[in-house]
Amino acid sequence: MLMPPKITTRLTVNGATHDVTAAPDTPLLHILRNDLGLTGPKFGCGLGQCGACMVHIDGDAVRSCTTPLSAATRGPITTIEGLGTADKPHPVQQAFIEEQAAQCGYCINGMIMATAALVARNKRPTKTQIRSTLNANLCRCGTHMRIMRAVERAAALSVAQGGGSDD
């Protein structure tokens, strides 16, 4: 397998600018986790099938395991760390905490990032829209019922806080 030459790429992540040097086909996930120390996005499959690696690029929820570095420059990147902190959580994070909507929590990065992108666009998602949005995000602990309640709560909180945008 031919090794592509490394190049330096400028990324904007959680509001900060970073120059990273890596092969252009490097999955964005590895750059975030290994070069920038942002381990909130998780490696689940590397195939775009489970959603554990989700981040936002320009407000869109994307799978960072199948997003090459070369395609990650189209807009600012937000990771779950950039949404909020335990002391100042994003409304979606707050809703997930209030609903206690996790067990192991390994998938929850993707659930929160997908939800944040959803409620930024749709203030009152229906149950069907919630199921449809999250359908390609896998959870093995079986926390689905709580996650769906958390999405409804997140939408309500986002409306109450007059926001919905996370970027």
Add this chain to the structure above:
Amino acid sequence: MIRELTSDLTSELSRRDFLKRSGVIAVAFSIAPSQSLFASTPRSPSLIPLSPNQLDSWLVVAADGSITVFCGKVELGTGVSTALRQIVAEELDAPIDRITWVQGDSDRTVDQGSTVGSQSVKRGGAQLRRAAAEARAVLVELASAKLGAPADTLVVSAGVITVANDASRRVTFGELIGGQRFQREIGGKATPKNPADYRVVGKPVPRAELPAKMTGRHVYVHDVRVDGMLHGRVVRPASIGATLLSVDDSALRDIPGARVVRKGNFLGVVADREEDVVRAAKSIKPTWSDAATLPVTDALYETLIKTSATDRSVTDAGDVPAAIAGAAKTVRAQYRWPFQMHASIGPSCGVADVKRDSATIWSSTQGAHTLKGALAQLINLPSENVHVIWTEGSGCYGHNGSDDAAADAAVLSQTIGKPVRVQWSRADEHAWEPKGVAMVMDVAGGVDANGRIVGWDYAVWTPTHSSRPNAQAGGGAASFIAGQLAGATPAARRSLGGERNARHTSVIPNTRVVAHLLQSSPMRVSSFRGLGSPQNSFANESFMDELAIAAGADPVEFRLRHLTDPRAVAVVQAVARIGGWEKGDRGRGDRGRDSAGQWPKRGRGMAYVQYDGTEAYVAAIVDVDVDVAQHSIRVTRVCVAHDCGLIVNPDGLRNQIEGNVIQAISRTLKESVKFDRSRVTGVDWRGYPILTFAEVPDSIEIELIDHPELPSVGAGEAATSPIPGAIANAVFDATGKRLREVPLLV
């Protein structure tokens, strides 16, 4: 007492002497025990003997009153670390948010046994309760002396001890013992609280680690980074049992830092960067021998029945053949359950730093102490020089690839001489995680003219459900895939788990249960949630429904006819109430059908299990929509009534029950490992699909039956067991068709 307590803990001389003798680099010692006493002495098992009888093995109070608890049971995503924290806070009368929780560290936490079998609250919690009660008793003694007041006039609350009726006379835990050892054996003299006085246990305390998980700050084993660490990947055989004939690694020349490690049939690569090691793993060209060790898929169950077995009589009461021969109606059936995957969302990961004479391993293992012993044999180091630090992983639901990934990392690190992080790929996990066990269950039974069961004849074919790390008889290396590939042969193990719930939990006069304990399994298997209980309960609870139908009886009423334990009766009655059970004929296929008789057909089924025969009582009612033309079964609603004795955290319990229900629906409707003669073939989420958001029920309704006066029993996995049978019974109700093989297909 006070003199004794202050005599030793701060004796730096003895500590420094110890550190010098042990050759460990002495680290700065400060008095704050939660930071220094344990954390700074990672290689000092003899500094404080980790005896379960010594109070100092369990907890430390710092000068500021904060408390650190050292717990051998670990958080697997079930919320157990919050429940256990509640137990300690309750007995100590300490604020729960001042308790720091150290888990699963082979040098720092008591070996409470592995975190398995839903035993963490039941057994682990009982140990912690005794320790905390003892600590509170010591603190009250100290306060009595310090305040000059009799112990029985003192009030303990939120880490402060006050003389009753004189709030000015007070002293905090930190002032009494901060930074000092208790120096006390847990003698059992301290009496734990009366459950009637509980203020923290029984409350829905929020999970301590969830804010960190929700904000991306929680550290999983996948997130551990060590200075100088390389990234590693394994390259597994093309076929199970294949021999590595040669490796062409010429393609690695261009990959920075890429190196190959080969030990027998074990093959791995390391590189400086993760994307480079992924490239390296794809680039090397191993040549493997052919191997075809697996049965033809269609012959799986026949193969199991023909496998050499040791037969064990689980029970043989009365005269079963005569009872069935004399029955008014008899039924015979065979039920089948395939290999399944734990299917953790995060593929397994391990980090190892193996030096010439010592090793540190970070692993999401369920048993830091047993892993340590087995790994020591794998890498040929004295066990006392191996330090396993548990770090949370993706939910495992049993023995997934966590221990194997730790072993892979250890082998690579030892060979390369640098710390190595091994991340399994999705295909590695799907193909090589130890699978949940395939089983066959034969049942025969009969009912008399009064509709009572007169005989129950049950046989199960099952391999062992455990191949966990095990250092006994020097077999540690063979516990791991890495060890096996390098040539170690697994020794025969005592068969475990296949008999779980093989015996029905009803009152039936003539019952025979035989377990054919298979001496081998076509595929490597190990513990998966419930061990043999979901399989056996699927058979028993389907068969119970079949007998009810044969007797012309209502399934709920039929079950109650054969139950005498009031707690069993209570969960069945409770679930019938919340589930809106209506008596009547089952299996007509018209329940809920619309006026035009259109699909989907609706059905309702129930099942009841007392987990493992002695643990939690669980009854379930399941509603299904069945569309035969589309081969579709959808569970629309599940109701569960659950009694696990004293409930420590009702919200955590509900979360766990919901998880069991959804995972069990997934296992029942969708899951079986696909394989050909050589290998697992479904090695991604398309090849082994699990239940998705579109498929989960519309509602899961749970009734918890609390028994504060009774000890807690396990609740981690009990709610899985009744679900498969309840679904199959609901499908029968909807269609009149009895499905006896998982995954259920219409």
